[in-house]
């Protein structure tokens with residue numbers, strides 16, 4: 588094993604009856620990396636994570652965490668990571684602060700260090716105001732924040748996050764992202780499963796796109812965008828009524844099918860068409876249509892996701 592690989596997943600497979608839930612998936616996670624397992628509902632993300640945490644035995648293949656095999660060295664392998672979703676272990680009759688202090692002590696911190704760590708986490712997760720309320724008064728979003736905070740008490744070197752922000756409001760999601768980034772800046776390695784492209788794009792250094800149990804593509808967000816190939820011209824028009832006019836100009840010059848969405852006009856470009864973009868701009872300027880944006884861009888990760896996944900099982 589390469590010593591820089593904290594996680595090594597090699598050709599794993601899992602069937603549930605006739606259903607092949609995971610089919611020959613392999614990847615490695617380097618120290619200090621945020622690795623995103625991205626895929627639509629039912630893609631197999633949770634099944635992969637359950638095998639990595641040795642909650643489920645794979646039918647074939649091998650998983651090692653810091654070199655420890657999850658099947659043959661299960662106990663040692665399980666000591667290598669922390670995972671969110673432990674809300675069941677949190678005491679509802681205690682306050683957020685008390686819970687964090689207890690987890691700190693369980694992680695081997697002395698009383699003062701446990702208090703200090705609790706304070707840090709309450710600040711990071713914006714829970715200071717509610718720190719001394721019992722959990723019975725907590726909203727769903729506050730519980731999720733506390734759940735992540737609890738899993739970070741011991742500053743885990745390897746953290747597994749299963750859909751950490753599903754169902755959270757945008758502000759809470761941003762706080763979760765910041766906390767995850769902070770943890771990684773302090774040296775941790777993170778595996779994250781998500782259905783949200785935006786989350787993978789913002790957080791992950793590398794993304795594995797999973798669909799129907801298979802690895803579709805793996806790489807940095809930029810590499811994945813390149814997989815779709817080609818470039819696109821995007822024009823944002825200031826006034827909605829000018830859109831048909833712009834559409835006609837683009838179509839006349841490029842002869843390609845043009846997409847419109849609100850005030851945005853896009854068209855995919857091949858090499859020849861790239862040369863003709865200046866002509867489009869010249870014509871738009873001569874008609875004096877006000878524009879907010881005119882650029883040749885790589886397609887977004889959304890395009891990658893839509894192009895490469897089929898979705899529901």
Ligand SMILES: Nc1ncnc2c1ncn2[C@@H]1O[C@H](COP(=O)(O)OP(=O)(O)OP(=O)(O)O)[C@@H](O)[C@H]1O
Nearest residue numbers: 603608626627628629630631632633634635782900
């Ligand atoms: N215990 C099980 N018994 C039978 N089938 C299962 C079991 N667990 C998962 N599956 C099936 O395996 C496939 C992969 O499921 P999995 O939960 O891993 O997907 P996922 O990518 O985590 O989806 P989601 O984003 O919805 O959580 C699905 O078709 C699911 O129905």
